[in-house]
Amino acid sequence: MINLLDVSYVRLGTRDLEGATRFAVDYLGLEISEHGKATICFKSDAREYTLCYFEGNPADQAVAFEVRDKEDLDAAASELERIGHAVRSGTDGEAAARHVKGFIAFKDPSGNGIELVYRPAHSGKRYRGSRDAGITGFSHVGLCSTDVTRDERFWTRVCNARVSDRIGDAPLLRIDEVHHSIALFPSDSTGIQHINHQVETGGDVMRSYHFLTEKSVPITFGPGRHPSSSARFLYFKGPDGMVFEYSSGVKSIADELLYRERQFPFDHAGFCHWGAKPKIQQFGN
Amino acid sequence: MIAIDQLRYVRLGTHDLSGAVDFAERVLGLQLVNRGENTAYFRSDMRDRTLVFFLGEATESAVGFEIHGRAQFDAAIAELSQHGIEAAIGTEQACAARNVRALASFRDPDGNMIELVLRPLNSGWRPFPARDAGIVGLQGVALRSRNVPACEALWTTLFNGRVSDWAGEAAFLRFDQAHHRLAYYPSAGRGILSIDFGVENVDLLMRNKYFLQSAQVKIVHGPGRRPTSNQIFLTFASPDETLFSFVTEGDDIADETTHRPRQFPRTGSSFCAWGSESDIREFC
Numbered sequence: 001m002i003n004l005l006d007v008s009y010v011r012l013g014t015r016d017l018e019g020a021t022r023f024a025v026d027y028l029g030l031e032i033s034e035h036g037k038a039t040i041c042f043k044s045d046a047r048e049y050t051l052c053y054f055e056g057n058p059a060d061q062a063v064a065f066e067v068r069d070k071e072d073l074d075a076a077a078s079e080l081e082r083i084g085h086a087v088r089s090g091t092d093g094e095a096a097a098r099h100v101k102g103f104i105a106f107k108d109p110s111g112n113g114i115e116l117v118y119r120p121a122h123s124g125k126r127y128r129g130s131r132d133a134g135i136t137g138f139s140h141v142g143l144c145s146t147d148v149t150r151d152e153r154f155w156t157r158v159c160n161a162r163v164s165d166r167i168g169d170a171p172l173l174r175i176d177e178v179h180h181s182i183a184l185f186p187s188d189s190t191g192i193q194h195i196n197h198q199v200e201t202g203g204d205v206m207r208s209y210h211f212l213t214e215k216s217v218p219i220t221f222g223p224g225r226h227p228s229s230s231a232r233f234l235y236f237k238g239p240d241g242m243v244f245e246y247s248s249g250v251k252s253i254a255d256e257l258l259y260r261e262r263q264f265p266f267d268h269a270g271f272c273h274w275g276a277k278p279k280i281q282q283f284g285n
Numbered sequence: 286m287i288a289i290d291q292l293r294y295v296r297l298g299t300h301d302l303s304g305a306v307d308f309a310e311r312v313l314g315l316q317l318v319n320r321g322e323n324t325a326y327f328r329s330d331m332r333d334r335t336l337v338f339f340l341g342e343a344t345e346s347a348v349g350f351e352i353h354g355r356a357q358f359d360a361a362i363a364e365l366s367q368h369g370i371e372a373a374i375g376t377e378q379a380c381a382a383r384n385v386r387a388l389a390s391f392r393d394p395d396g397n398m399i400e401l402v403l404r405p406l407n408s409g410w411r412p413f414p415a416r417d418a419g420i421v422g423l424q425g426v427a428l429r430s431r432n433v434p435a436c437e438a439l440w441t442t443l444f445n446g447r448v449s450d451w452a453g454e455a456a457f458l459r460f461d462q463a464h465h466r467l468a469y470y471p472s473a474g475r476g477i478l479s480i481d482f483g484v485e486n487v488d489l490l491m492r493n494k495y496f497l498q499s500a501q502v503k504i505v506h507g508p509g510r511r512p513t514s515n516q517i518f519l520t521f522a523s524p525d526e527t528l529f530s531f532v533t534e535g536d537d538i539a540d541e542t543t544h545r546p547r548q549f550p551r552t553g554s555s556f557c558a559w560g561s562e563s564d565i566r567e568f569c
Contacts, residue, residue, distance in 0.1 A: 132413035 002076040002159045004175045007140060007182070008064040008120045009049060009098075010195055011113075012242065013056030020053040020239040027217055028197070028244060029133030029208075033123070039097065044197055045137030048099045048121035051195070058240035061192050062105065062113035063141045065175075066120055070102060073118050077104050083158065090115075109154050110146045111190040131211075134204030135197050139250070142193035142243075144282060145170075145184040155182060164253060165228040168266020168284075172228055179229040179251045185282035193282050194235065194243040202232040202248050209234050221283065224276035228264055233272075235280060243280060287361040288445045289460040290353040292467070293405050294334050294383075295426055295480050297527060298341040304524050305338040312502055312521075313482065313529060314418025314493075318408075324382065329414075329482055330422030333384050333406035336480070343525070346477050347390065347398035348426050348467070349383070350460075351405055358403045362389050368443055372401070394435035395475045397428050418496075419489030424532055425465055425481040429472035429567065436469050449538060450513040453551025455567075457513055462537040464514035470567040478567055479520060479528035487517055490533050494519050505565050509557035511535075512549060520563070528565065 014020040021040050024030045030042035033049045041049035067073050077087045090103040101119035108114050129135055145151040152171045155161040161173035164180050172180035185193050199205060209223045212234075220243055221235035231247035238244045253259050264270035266284055268277045278284065299305045306325045309315045315327035315336060323341075326334040339345075352358045365372050375388025387403035414420065430436045437456040440446030446458040449465050457465035470478055484490050494508055497519075505528060506520035516535035520528050538544045549555035556568045563569055 126417075128417040132411070 001157075002079060002116070003067060003072060004065040004116075004159050004161065004181075005068060006066040006176065007138070008047070008066045008100075008117055009052060009138070010141060010192060011052045011054065011060075011062045011064070011098075011115075012192070012240070013058050013060035014053050014240055015055070015058065016239065017053055017055050023239050024051065024053065025130050027212060027215060028238065029129040029131045029135055031127055031129055036097075041099075043123070043125075043127045044135050045127050046122055047138075048123045050138035052098075053239075059191065060113070062115050063143070063192060064098070064100075064103065064115040064117050064120070067116050067118050069118050073102060073104060073116055076116050079158065080104075080106050108143070109150050110144060112143050112192070133197075133208055133246070134200040135246075136200055137198055138196070139178065139198045139247075140181045140183065140196045142183040142185055142196075142282070144187035144190050144193045146187065146190065148184050148186050151184050155184070162256070163261045164259075165262045165264060167228060167264045167270045170266065174253060177252045177254060179231075179253060187282050192242065194245050194280075196245040196247060198250065199246045199248045205232045205234050205246050205248050208246050212236050220280050221278040222272070222276050224272035224274045226271065227269075227273040228262070235278070286445055287364055287443055288353070288357060290351040291461065292348070292423065292426065293332060293351045293402060294337060294349040294423070295477065296337040296339060296345075296347045296349065296400070297477065297525070298343045298345045299338050299525050300340070301524065302338055302340050308523050309336060309338065310415055312497065312500060312523075314414050314416040314420055315482075316412045316414035328408060328412050329420045330412060331407055332423070333408050335423035335482075337383075343476055344396075345398060347400045348428070348477070349400040349402050349405070352401050352403060355387070355403060358387055358389070358401065361401055364443060365389075365391060370443075375400075393428070393430070393439055395428075395430040395432050397430070397436075397475055397477075418493055418531070419485040420531075421483045421485055423480070424463065424483040425468065427468040427470055427478040427481075427528075427567075429475050429478045430469045431472065431475060433469045433471050440467065447541075448546040449544070450547045450549060452513060452549040452555040455551070459538060462539070464516070464536055464538060472567050477527060479530055481516075481518075481530045481532045484531045484533050486533055490517055490519055490531050493531050497521055506530075506563035506568055507557065507559075507561045509559045509561035512555055512558045513547075520565075 033043040034041040039054040042051040044050045080087050085106045088105045099121035100117035103117040105115045148169045163171045164174045165172045170185045173182040175181050218237040222233050229250045231250040233247040235245045324339040326337040329335045372389040372391040380388050384406035385402040390400045433454045449457045449459045454471045456469045458467045503522045508519045514535045516532040518530045518532045520530040553569045
């Protein structure tokens with residue numbers, strides 16, 4: 001079994017690096033940690049970076065998960081190849097650019113770009129956004145899935161993810177005590193469905209709601225509260241149509257033995273118990 | 286007895302407002318709230334302001350304390366008057382400039398300006414300064430005095446000030462649980478000696494030390510630890526030669542009934558337990 005320890009970073013291609021950077025810094029509230037010619041890395045917590053925009057095709061996306069060491073990485077590569085996934089080992093140059101010791105890249109069964117890394121870099125510097133969004137860190141991703149039942153099997157059988165709750169057939173998956181680090185949503189296409197950053201308080205969610213509304217950033221869902229994770233949330237649209245989420249107060253699951261996943265309806269009440277209605281295709285619109 | 290609710294702000298006279306603003310934002314790491322033609326004020330915590338620079342003389346610099354409630358405020362003015370101190374009542378304009386409902390000012394026995402204010406403004410938003418110095422708020426002010434015992438007596442007899450410790454004649458006065466909010470140092474002159482801003486922890490204090498060094502700010506004392514309050518401190522000078530300190534940790538006076546002020550000798554080791562030395566005459 002592939003033991004995922006943490007969700008490390010997201011890499012997103014963009015045709016407009018300057019515009020994406022402006023969004024990440026001025027609106028999202030991240031801090032530039034590295035400004036390359038064709039790639040820009042952003043920090044959201046104590047890690048070296050958690051988001052990277054690079055000049056390229058916006059469909060070229062990857063989310064990275066941390067594994068313990070080289071041994072676990074090699075074992076994961078063999079296991080993935082055994083069950084029929086094409087695995088590519090990252091070169092030293094690519095690993096250095098990603099600030100990791102080593103990594104492999106493959107596609108999940110839906111075709112989403114996944115990277116497994118070991119020893120991703122932390123930084124000695126604490127995160128400091130250019131605006132006071134109250135971000136405490138990059139926390140989870142939503143992934144598009146062309147077959148959620150098949151993909152749930154992949155993440156829970158091949159990898160160590162556990163189902164925390166389901167909204168309709170969409171599973172919210174945890175790899176540690178945080179309610180979910182991966183969420184799978186039924187979709188016709190593939191790709192990262194949303195990128196979540198945690199913020200300090202519910203007040204920060206609301207402050208960003210007013211700030212982003214004033215800046216005419218399209219709010220696609222919320223402010224609301226998820227019945228599943230009990231987090232207060234706000235979804236909004238960023239560059240290349242990518243959906244970003246702020247949330248605060250996500251439930252943590254301390255007791256692995258006693259916890260049982262719950263089934264929520266795949267309608268707006270299953271996504272929000274305040275009554276907000278999503279304008280997000282994969283949430284049933 | 287006049288009850289001080291809390292230390293609110295320090296007003297500093299300067300002849301170079303632009304330089305002072307640059308220092309407060311870039312070096313100190315405070316958030317500029319408003320800049321006018323003759324004044325600029327800054328916040329460091331949930332209070333609307335804790336530091337104000339105005340174009341003017343240093344002799345007009347002042348320390349602001351809050352009195353809670355109109356009745357207590359009026360009683361304070363009457364009590365000062367009974368003891369021969371005629372407080373000047375602030376005009377509407379002066380109140381508006383300070384964002385307070387009422388203002389009364391007087392001078393301590395050595396001529397340092399003290400302002401008493403009613404209902405000073407707080408802010409609904411947490412501060413977000415341009416530089417991440419990790420400041421958590423204004424913590425204390427130190428004044429110079431040629432007659433510390435008289436100044437000390439003013440605060441401990443007319444006001445609710447209590448002496449927490451002495452180092453030589455230097456007196457550390459508290460008004461709440463903090464070891465001191467106001468300190469008097471024997472000096473050849475008078476005026477504001479130094480202003481303490483708290484930072485989150487020792488990491489931030491040391492980060493600030495290296496930042497100040499790289500910004501070529503004159504560090505005059507520390508990093509060190511004050512044997513009296515147990516605060517870790519780093520003291521540096523502004524372009525106007527006013528001293529500022531970043532402080533962290535430090536002891537509260539938990540039990541008012543059992544705390545007895547201690548007398549420390551007037552030596553450098555009473556001002557720093559780590560052995561940092563200073564050329565500032567008041568500290569050695």
